[in-house]
Amino acid sequence: MSDSGLYVHIPFCRTRCAYCDFYSQTDLSLTPSWLEAVKREARRHKERFSSFDSLYLGGGTPTTLTPSHLGDLVQFLFKEFPFQEDLEFTVEANPDDLSRDYVAFLKGLGVNRVSVGIQSLDDEALAFLRRRHSAEQAEMAVHRLKEAGFHTLSADLIYALPGQTEKAWLRTLHRAMDLPLDHLSCYQLTFEANSPLGALLRRGEIRKPGTETERLLFLATSSLLEQEGYVHYEVSNFARQGRLCRHNLKYWDGSPYLGLGPSAHSFDGKTRWWNTRSIHRYMERIFGGRSPVSGKEILSQEKRHMEYLLLGFRTILGVNVDKIYNTNNLDIILKQLQESGLAALKEGRLVPTREGFLHADGLPLLFS
Amino acid sequence: MSQIRNFSVIAHIDHGKSTLADRLIQITGIVNERQFRDQILDSMDLERERGITIKSHTITLPYADGAGERYALNLIDTPGHVDFSYEVSRALASCEGVLLLVDASQGVQAQTLSNLFMAMEHDLTIIPVINKIDLPSADIQMVKDQLDSELGLDPDTAVLCSAKEGTGVEEILRAIVERIPGPARNAQDPLRALIFDARYDSFRGVIVSCRLFDGILKAGDVIRFMSHGKTYRVEEVGIFRLNREPVSELSAGEVGYIIAGIKTVSDTRIGDTITLDGRAAAEALPGFKEVKPVVFSSLYPISSEDYESLVGALEKYKLNDAALVYQKDSSAALGQGFRCGFLGLLHLEIVQERLEREHNLSFIMTVPSVQYQFTQSDGATVIVDNPQYYPDPATIVIAAEPFIRATIFTPERYLGAVMKLCMERRGVNARFNSPAPGRLEVTYDMPLAEVIVDFHDKLKSITQGYGSFDYELTGHREGNLVKLDFLVNGEKVDALSLIVHSDRARQWAVQVCDRLKEEIPRHQFKIAIQGAIGGKIIARSTVSAFRKDVTAKCYGGDITRKRKLLEKQKKGKKRMKMVGSVQIPQGAFVAVLKADYE
Numbered sequence: 005m006s007d008s009g010l011y012v013h014i015p016f017c018r019t020r021c022a023y024c025d026f027y028s029q030t031d032l033s034l035t036p037s038w039l040e041a042v043k044r045e046a047r048r049h050k051e052r053f054s055s056f057d058s059l060y061l062g063g064g065t066p067t068t069l070t071p072s073h074l075g076d077l078v079q080f081l082f083k084e085f086p087f088q089e090d091l092e093f094t095v096e097a098n099p100d101d102l103s104r105d106y107v108a109f110l111k112g113l114g115v116n117r118v119s120v121g122i123q124s125l126d127d128e129a130l131a132f133l134r135r136r137h138s139a140e141q142a143e144m145a146v147h148r149l150k151e152a153g154f155h156t157l158s159a160d161l162i163y164a165l166p167g168q169t170e171k172a173w174l175r176t177l178h179r180a181m182d183l184p185l186d187h188l189s190c191y192q193l194t195f196e197a198n199s200p201l202g203a204l205l206r207r208g209e210i211r212k213p214g215t216e217t218e219r220l221l222f223l224a225t226s227s228l229l230e231q232e233g234y235v236h237y238e239v240s241n242f243a244r245q246g247r248l249c250r251h252n253l254k255y256w257d258g259s260p261y262l263g264l265g266p267s268a269h270s271f272d273g274k275t276r277w278w279n280t281r282s283i284h285r286y287m288e289r290i291f292g293g294r295s296p297v298s299g300k301e302i303l304s305q306e307k308r309h310m311e312y313l314l315l316g317f318r319t320i321l322g323v324n325v326d327k328i329y330n331t332n333n334l335d336i337i338l339k340q341l342q343e344s345g346l347a348a349l350k351e352g353r354l355v356p357t358r359e360g361f362l363h364a365d366g367l368p369l370l371f372s
Numbered sequence: 373m374s375q376i377r378n379f380s381v382i383a384h385i386d387h388g389k390s391t392l393a394d395r396l397i398q399i400t401g402i403v404n405e406r407q408f409r410d411q412i413l414d415s416m417d418l419e420r421e422r423g424i425t426i427k428s429h430t431i432t433l434p435y436a437d438g439a440g441e442r443y444a445l446n447l448i449d450t451p452g453h454v455d456f457s458y459e460v461s462r463a464l465a466s467c468e469g470v471l472l473l474v475d476a477s478q479g480v481q482a483q484t485l486s487n488l489f490m491a492m493e494h495d496l497t498i499i500p501v502i503n504k505i506d507l508p509s510a511d512i513q514m515v516k517d518q519l520d521s522e523l524g525l526d527p528d529t530a531v532l533c534s535a536k537e538g539t540g541v542e543e544i545l546r547a548i549v550e551r552i553p554g555p556a557r558n559a560q561d562p563l564r565a566l567i568f569d570a571r572y573d574s575f576r577g578v579i580v581s582c583r584l585f586d587g588i589l590k591a592g593d594v595i596r597f598m599s600h601g602k603t604y605r606v607e608e609v610g611i612f613r614l615n616r617e618p619v620s621e622l623s624a625g626e627v628g629y630i631i632a633g634i635k636t637v638s639d640t641r642i643g644d645t646i647t648l649d650g651r652a653a654a655e656a657l658p659g660f661k662e663v664k665p666v667v668f669s670s671l672y673p674i675s676s677e678d679y680e681s682l683v684g685a686l687e688k689y690k691l692n693d694a695a696l697v698y699q700k701d702s703s704a705a706l707g708q709g710f711r712c713g714f715l716g717l718l719h720l721e722i723v724q725e726r727l728e729r730e731h732n733l734s735f736i737m738t739v740p741s742v743q744y745q746f747t748q749s750d751g752a753t754v755i756v757d758n759p760q761y762y763p764d765p766a767t768i769v770i771a772a773e774p775f776i777r778a779t780i781f782t783p784e785r786y787l788g789a790v791m792k793l794c795m796e797r798r799g800v801n802a803r804f805n806s807p808a809p810g811r812l813e814v815t816y817d818m819p820l821a822e823v824i825v826d827f828h829d830k831l832k833s834i835t836q837g838y839g840s841f842d843y844e845l846t847g848h849r850e851g852n853l854v855k856l857d858f859l860v861n862g863e864k865v866d867a868l869s870l871i872v873h874s875d876r877a878r879q880w881a882v883q884v885c886d887r888l889k890e891e892i893p894r895h896q897f898k899i900a901i902q903g904a905i906g907g908k909i910i911a912r913s914t915v916s917a918f919r920k921d922v923t924a925k926c927y928g929g930d931i932t933r934k935r936k937l938l939e940k941q942k943k944g945k946k947r948m949k950m951v952g953s954v955q956i957p958q959g960a961f962v963a964v965l966k967a968d969y970e
Contacts, residue, residue, distance in 0.1 A: 191924040219920045240924050255927050266881065269928035276932055301932065310935050310942075318926055332950050340861065340953035344897035346916070363896040364922040369936055369945065370896070370953065 007057035007088060009254040012042060012077065013265030014063040014209055015283050021123075021161065022134040022204075023094050027267040027281045028064045034283060035073055041290040043080055048295070052082065052272060057088040058251035060096075062308050065121075067101035071109045078113050092159075092250040094119055100137040107145075107152045112194055117156040117249070118149050119189070125179040129278045134200070143183060150184040156247050158187035163225065164218045165193050166210040173221055173352075174228065183230055186247040190225050191240050219362060226358045232297060238319045239361045256315045258308075266296070275302045300327040313368035322347070322355030341367075369370035373444040374434075376582065376625050378551050380463055383473035384481035384840065388503040392473060392535040393431075393447065393545075397878060399541050400433040400445070402613055430569065430581050430627060432611045435545055443549050444611075446627035448568065448583075450487075453588055458663050461490050462568040464644045465659055466583035466627065469497035471544065476510035479518050479811070481840035482781040488495030488523060490954040497552045500530040501544060506537050517950030518811075525734055548951055555625030556585075562653040563587030563595075564638075565622075565630075565646040570637040571690040576607075577633035583627045587659060589954030591619040594649040595632060599641050599655040603649045604632035637694045663695055665713025666774070666845065667824050668757040670701045670738040670867065671727075674949055674958055678733065681710050685731035686710060689723065695725055701758065705865045705951045708738060711758055714740075716826045736949055736961050738867045742821045745772040745848050759869035765906070772848035774820040775871070780831065782839040784810050791835040797822035798873060815845065819873065851889070851936050856881055858888070859902040863952035867961060880912035884964045889913040891960035897922070899954055 016035065017028040036141065066074065066331040076301075095110055102120070110118065124130050129137045137145075149157050159180060180188060195205050195212060204210045213221075226236045234242040239255065241249065254261050263270045264287040266286035267280040279301035280286050289296045301310065309329065316323035328334060338354060341347040346360035346367070356364060383389040420610075432446040450463045463471065470491045474480055491498060502515050513906075516527035533540025533548055569581035589595070593606045607633040610618040622628045634640060642663070645656035673682045689840040690696055696719075701711035714720040720740060727733050747770040754763060776801065782790050791802065791814070799816035806812055822842065831839045850872050858868040868888075872880050881903030888901045892915050903911035926934060948955040 033700070169435075195925055215919045218471070222920070239922055239926070252927065255931065261928065263928055267929065269931075271931075277934075278929065307935060310938055311931060314934055315926070315931065315936055318922075333952055334865070337953040339896060346896055362920040362922050363918060364923040365938075366896050366918060369941055372938075372942055 006010040006254075006259045007055055009058040009060065009251045009259065009261035010053075010056045010085060011060045011251070011268060013263065013268040013353065014061060014066040014069060015064045016068045016264050018068055018117075019136060020200065022132065022217045023193060023196065025198040025202070026064065027283070029283050032068060035069065037287055038265075038283060038289075039073055039077060041287045041296075042077065043084075044290050044334045045264050045296060046081065046084055049262055049270075050263075053085075053234070053260060055088055058092045058254065059087065060094045062094075062096045062249040065098050065101070066095050067097045067106065070085060071106070071258060074111060077108075082114075089135050092117055092156075092212075094249070094251055095136075097145075098137070098147070102148060104148060107148050111154065116154060117158065118154050118186075119158040119160060119187075120145060120149070121178050122146075122159040122180065123162045123166075125176040129162075129168070129172075129176070132165060132302065133146065133162065135313070138162060141214040141369045143179070146185065148185045156186045157184060158189065158193065158249070159183070159185050162188045162191050162193050166213060168213065168221075170221060170224055174224065176324060177225060177228060181229075187243040187249060188229065188240070189241050190229075192222065194254065209229040219330040220272065222362060224356065226361075230358075236320070236361070238356060239364055253319070255320045257321060258312065258315070266308060275300055277301075313371055314365070315330050317347075317360070317364040317367040320355055322350070322353040323351070324353050328347065328354075330370050334371075337370050341370075373555050375549070376446065377548050377613070378446045378448065378467045378555055378625075379469045379471060379548055380448045380467045380491075380553055381471045381473055382450070382484055382491060382501075384475065384478070384484045386476070387473050387475040387481075387484070388535045390501065392471075392501070392533070392541075393449065393871045394944045395535050395538055395541045396433060396445075396447065397614075398546070399538075399545065399909055400435055402431075402433060414833065419676050424905055427575060430612045432627065435549065437546070437549055439462075441549075444626075445545070446549060446583075446697050448627065453716075455719045457486070457490075458715075459569070459642055459662065460487055462566065463492050464494050464496065464655075465643075465754055466566055466568045467491075467494075467496055468555055469548070470546075472498050472500045472523075474500065474519070476504045476512055476515055477507050478704055478838070479511075479515050480522055481961050482779050482813075482842040484840075485523070485781070486844075497520045498525060499544070499547045499551055500525055502530050502532050502539075503535055505532050506534040506539070511748060515723050517809075522811075529560070535797060540811055551558070551894060557625040558586050558622045559588050561586035562651045563593075563646065563648045564653045565589060565638055565658055566657050567642055567644050567646060569642065569649075570640040570694065572637050576631050576898050578631075578637050578640055578754065579639055580630045580632070580646070581627075581632070582630060584622050584624050586624050586653065587631065587648070588621050588623045589646075589648075591940075594951060595630070595646050596649040596652060597640065598645040598647055598653075599660060601646075602639065602777070602933075603872050604634055606632045623771070625912075626812045629766070636691045638690065640694065641644075642694070654669065665697055665714065665715060666744065666820065667714045667716055667733045668711060669714070669740045670703065670711050670758065671698075672703060672706035672736045672738075672867065672949075674734045674736060674947060676707050676734070681733060682710070682735055684901065685727050685733050686712075688731070689727060693723070695719060703760070705863070706738075706949060708955050709735075712756070734947055734958060736867070736958050738961050739870055739964060741823050741871060742819075742824060744853060744871055746770070746775075756871070759855055759871045762869075762871055765854070770850055771853040772850050773853060775816055775846050775849045776820050776823065776843040777824065777846050778816045778818050778841060778843045780814045780816070780839060780841050782810055782812055782835050786835040786839060787812055787814070790831065790839060793827075793925065794818065795828055797827060798821070798875070817845075819849075819851070820845065821872070854905050856884075857904050858884060859900075859904060860888070860892070860954050860956065861899050861952055863954075865956070867962065877905060878889050881905075885911045885913040887964045888956075888960060889915055891957055892954065893957070894918045895954060897953075 015029050017054045074090040093115050094116045096119045098121050122142040195201050203326040260273045266283045267281040277297045286296045345354050347354050381389050429449045431447050448463045450460045486839050500519050518528045519525045519719050531543050563584040564586040564629050565584045571579050592901045595601045608618050609622045610616050611628040643660040647653040673679045695715050697713040698710045701709050746763050747753045748767040794816045799818040803815045803819040854874045858872045884903050885903050899915040900916045901913045902909045946959045
């Protein structure tokens with residue numbers, strides 16, 4: 005079995021962003037008991053996974069934690085779980101938390117990959133998204149991280165905002181490309197029903213950009229970044245050669261991962277399970293000696309096949325043609341996808357093209 | 373012994389036949405109010421929904437007149453559609469009289485007329501009944517004039533009634549016993565019983581409905597079917613009440629049923645004569661013929677796993693419908709299936725719906741075809757009812773297609789539209805007849821292929837429901853017939869191929885391409901639809917691709933949700949057929965026909 009990934013969900017945020025429906029809590033006073041609960045949960049899983057070669061602290065906003073809390077957590081994890089020598093250790097960070105001291109602290113902690121939630125480099129867009137920082141603050145944070153010498157710096161960007169023109173988005177993208185980044189996650193804005201934006205949409209106060217706009221922005225993003233030497237390795241992810249995110253790839257290539265904390269998901273190669281979303285229920289269960297797992301499923305071969313397809317078509321790994329089964333007219337479909345420029349056949353793998361990424365959600369249906 | 377009256381009801385759809393039957397049943401008291409429900413004789417859901425009688429139901433009603441004379445009134449119900457006209461003719465052959473039921477507001481319709489002529493050929497007593505006199509739009513005088521001028525009937529003999537309100541029903545019963553002669557009752561002669569219906573009962577086997585003309589029949593007798601010579605021992609004879617009622621014997625003049633261990637209705641032939649094996653009649657009753665299918669279509673399971681269930685369903689269905697014929701068929705696009713022959717388009721639809729409902733099957737039905745004749749250069753003539761077997765066009769010397777004589781009744785004001793429709797459908801040799809002021813009878817010679825699809829619906833719509841239509845087959849005529857193929861992303865979909873007249877080929881090609889464009893959902897890629905004769909593309913359309921369907925994020929928590937969504941979509945795909953790389957919805961194969969070409 006390949007090495008596993010360890011994810012810890014840090015469910016705290018200072019404020020809620022407009023687009024977010026992740027589980028997060030703005031009451032930071034819960035931190036100590038949450039930390040204790042995560043430790044107890046970790047002990048329950050000790051034996052289930054072999055060794056880990058990635059550690060990902062996500063959220064929420066991990067950098068809302070004080071150095072002492074975060075240090076405590078990491079120290080605990082290092083003591084409790086076996087990690088590989090060449091561990092990829094990512095922390096998600098908010099620009100406004102990245103003071104020179106905090107950056108130095110992260111570096112000292114062993115973090116070698118920081119994913120900065122820049123989201124936009126346009127102050128108007130940042131306000132719309134209800135971010136707490138300015139474009140300039142974000143840029144400064146990246147430079148600070150660079151100076152500290154992290155191996156990989158990544159940034160999250162959001163595009164296809166209501167009313168956003170291609171020009172406005174490319175301005176943000178160009179500014180991001182001027183920064184010393186090795187990895188970019190460019191997400192089209194999703195109007196989650198349970199987010200503040202979802203509510204605005206329902207009330208008709210904002211309008212979604214059209215599919216055609218989204219499509220053009222997607223293609224422009226991919227083509228610009230690839231020109232600049234980035235590999236478009238997943239629908240929304242771009243990296244310089246050798247800087248692909250090891251941890252996130254585990255979600256897509258079927259590797260095992262353990263998720264700790266409220267709402268975290270885990271997969272051991274056969275079974276998926278997920279924790280209760282609410283921090284209160286999470287703690288209540290753990291302190292009551294019970295499992296925080298609120299659901300699980302054992303994947304049948306058919307389900308695994310479906311996931312193999314749905315995840316495969318989202319990355320440049322694509323799918324191994326020999327592993328596609330139960331599909332009539334496979335040759336015709338393969339030919340069709342190549343002729344229509346949605347996928348290419350490379351060394352026995354069917355790999356989505358840039359255009360193919362736009363159809364990643366529909367392609368699996370052709371093969372089942 | 374009671375006197376006997378054997379009669380049937382001739383009516384156009386919706387003129388109130390089932391309601392009248394309901395009233396007759398109620399008034400003669402064989403069913404109490406609690407058991408009663410509307411359209412009591414129409415037992416299939418499909419019949420109730422469509423308001424038509426698919427399978428005829430016979431019932432014996434007891435009646436006593438004012439003088440205390442007792443009668444057994446045998447109401448021989450008939451299916452009400454042109455597809456079943458042979459069955460109707462055998463039912464009429466079993467009667468001495470008919471009620472001609474005419475809607476007081478609509479007057480005589482084409483369908484009524486052809487059945488009436490059939491009744492006249494059998495020398496039956498005709499009792500005109502003008503129904504729905506309670507309607508505000510009722511025009512009794514108009515109908516009486518029509519009876520006189522159009523049908524040559526004495527308008528004064530008409531009984532006025534409202535089956536809905538129950539008025540005039542007693543008068544009808546009186547007219548039946550007074551005017552319709554009782555049957556001849558030569559019980560001493562060798563048995564001759566006419567089969568006018570047969571149905572399958574899962575416990576008893578086939579229940580044969582028949583009218584005895586000569587002789588006597590009782591349980592234990594060995595009977596012989598005169599058309600094919602098979603013999604059976606009779607287990608039970610009886611008469612029809614609401615349910616079957618066994619009797620000790622049936623004798624000449626009576627109507628009833630026979631149960632004789634017959635396995636499928638295909639072993640009985642409507643119109644055949646039953647005689648006794650030991651004392652056979654010298655000659656069968658006249659009028660027997662083998663019914664032959666005129667419309668053909670193929671059935672394919674959506675998924676090849678369902679093939680066995682389709683086989684089972686067809687076998688079961690066939691137990692009760694001798695008119696359906698089928699044989700194995702296979703298509704490059706759709707796999708293994710069956711080629712089926714039907715009496716007409718309504719018959720086809722009934723089979724389709726009953727297979728779907730009663731056997732819970734999903735299948736694809738291809739575009740209906742007629743039977744073409746091709747004389748080839750070596751002098752041989754091949755009969756083709758499946759476009760897949762269209763011969764090499766280079767070898768065709770003469771091509772011929774079945775023609776009909778179509779009779780259409782329409783109010784004068786729709787004549788223009790009716791003529792236009794008939795001409796579009798290659799109708800020729802128009803003749804006009806004006807049986808009543810304001811009404812016209814139009815006859816055309818037309819290719820059968822042009823009416824099997826949506827002609828009737830179309831006629832109804834252009835005449836706002838007032839037009840009616842009937843036809844008889846008149847043999848084959850030469851024509852320039854070509855095979856039209858359809859390609860979906862370059863893959864020929866053989867199940868969509870059509871044989872059409874060259875004059876209509878382009879129109880068909882465009883229509884089918886346009887319709888497929890609507891029916892085929894968008895895919896991740898562009899889909900080219902082409903209509904072609906030989907290698908030549910004569911029409912095309914395109915289903916544009918989805919522009920984008922991807923969602924931005926897919927991390928730990930999103931995977932299960934995404935997979936579940938796909939699983940749901942995959943279920944929705946079950947009613948789709950994969951042709952090459954394209955999912956074609958089940959309905960598209962027949963929907964291609966239901967287009968308008970205005």
